[in-house]
Amino acid sequence: MKKFNPRKRKVARKQSPNLLIYILPTLLFWVLFVPRINQTVTYLFPSYQETLNITLKTKHEEIDTCAGRYVYIHNLPSRFNEDLIESCESYAELRNKCKYLVNSGFGPPILEDEHNHTVRVLTTETDSWYxxxxxMLEVIFREKMRHYECLTNDSSLSSAVFVPFYAGFDGRRFWGYNVKLRDELGEDLAQWLRERPEWTKMHGRDHFFVTGRVGRDFRRVSDQDSDWGNKLMRLPEFENMTMLSIETNSCSNEFAVPYPTYFHPKTKTEVRTWQRQVRTVQRRYLFSFVGAPRPEMEESIRGEVIKQCLASQERCKFLNCDTPSKDCGNPVKAMEVFQDSVFCLQPPGDTTTRRSTFDSVLAGCIPVFFRLNSAQYKWHFPVDHTKYSVYISEDDVRDGKVSIEKILSMINEEDVLSMRNEVEKIIPKIIYAKPGAVGPEKNEDAFEIAVSRVLERVSSLFKNQDNDQNLGMT
Known part of the structure; x- marks a missing residue:
């Protein structure tokens, strides 16, 4: 018989709590975590369909919607832009333009008058009329570029480079001065660009700028002080760049973009509201002409156009811009005439194109051209000009061979309706919308179209540069 050993019993009592220490965590694990094991495994090892969904979502999030659309803006010294407009009062040729620089070039807002005349003509409740x-295009375009959705601070990622040079203001301030003064700032800018690292990529062929003047102002042929304009576009650097202007000389690196109108909506809804108004308005006149005669220009047909309009009595409305009342400078009065007319005559003035063309299209009025080159805006107008406009030979009008009223009155109602529908479709493409709209309400306006076409052009030049040994060597 074994004797009781009190030491062993004591040891046994000491081992019992230790077993609980090991067992309790295991029990807790099974109670608390086993029910969640299936969920954990599912999360760590999802089904095939769930894996596919996650993969697709990841790929979708990695899509760069700005790929091929990035634009880099040169940070130019202020003498090339801001200084030109801050000191505009100092130059006689710019002084009467200074008041229009407010609101980023849109100008003063058009307010309602005391007789509600403005309300009847414009959709003033949208605060989109200026x-x-x-x-003012170069000022407006620069502000639009600042809000462009695909800007980049890394020029190596850019597909195009914007040069915010106020070329029109520079050219205008030295009207009539010697050629040295006229060319000085442009030559400085050419040197500045040439020394930038961005220039070496395509030697400027991926650079573009915008001017609010016509192309001929920058292509002076000689260095005689009596010759017109400056020689900006004849500088080797600028011969490589793309110029967007309100009228071009049909040169390979110049492209026409719309003149600014009075309407700068922010959303598509505002545009549709305006389109609905011009679609339903009652038009009292068969045709109209808003402009001034050009008696000093022997080749001008304006005198004959005005003569025929006045002879048509109540079928034509003439708003004379050569009067002390300055009615043509009143946006409401000008737009009212355009809205009241089925056809709007657009004879050449100082140049082939007119701002009036865009104001009349904005009002839903069918433009009547007398030179085919007046419809040079191929990025914004239909290629077939007969879809939205009427052409009457300038020579035939000058020689008195045609009656404008007779030609227009012979166009049948079905064709008129068809052209008016086309004009209405053009409206969103010729306006410069107020910056800030995003998503479905964002309108593809004149700015968006122009930038898109520039990117297409630069892409084409980039693809072809390896095949052209001379490309980029200027």
Missing amino acids: STNQF
Whole structure:
């Protein structure tokens, strides 16, 4: 018989709590975590369909919607832009333009008058109408570029480079001065660009700029002080760049973009509201002409156009811009005439194109051209000009061979309706919308179309540069 050993019993009592220490965590694990094991495994090892969904979502999130659309903006010294407009009062040739620089070039807002005349003509409740000067495009475009959705600070990622040079203001301030003064700032800019690292990529062929003047102002042929304009576009650097202007000389690196109008909506809804108004308005006149005669220009047909309009009595409305009342400078009065007319005559003035063309299209009025080159806006107008406009030979009008009223009155109602529908479709493409709209309400306006076409052009030049040994060597 074994004797009781009190030491062993004591040891046994000490081992019992240790077993619980090992067992309790295991029990807790099974109670608390086993029910969640299936969920954990599912999360760590999802089914095939769930894996596919996650993969697709990841790939979708990695899509760069700006690929091929990035634009880099040169940070130019202020003498090339800001200084030109801050000191505009100092130059006689710019002084009457200074008041239009407010609101980023849109100009002063058009307010309601005391007789509600403005309300009847414009959709003023949208706060989208401004007294916009026709030469403010470079200021407007720069502000639009600042809000462009695909800007980049890394020039190596850019597909195009924007040069915010106020070429029109520079050219205008030295009207009539010697050629040295006229060319000085442009030559400085050419040197500045040439020394930038961005220039070496395509030697400027991926660079573009915008001007609110016509192309001929920058292509002076000689160095005689009596010759017109400056020689900006004849500088080797600028011969490589793309210029967007309100009228071009049909050169390979110049492209026409719309003159600014008075309407700068922010959303598509505002545009549709305006389209609905011009679609339903009652038009009292068969045709109209808003402009001034050009008696000093022997080749001008304006005198004959005005003569025929006045002879048509109540079928034509003439708003004379050569009067002390300055009615043509009143956006409401000008737009009212355009809205009241089925056809709007657009004879050449100082140049082939007119801002009036875009104001009349905005009002839903069918433009009547007398030179085919007046419809040079191939990025914004239909290629077939007969779809939205009427052409009457300038020579036939000058020689008195045609009656404008007779030609227009012979166009049948079905064709008129068809052209008006086309004009209405053009409206969103010729306006410069107020920056800020995003998503479905964002309108593809004149700015968006122009930038898109520039990117297409640069892409084409880039693809072809390896095949052209001379490309980029200028």
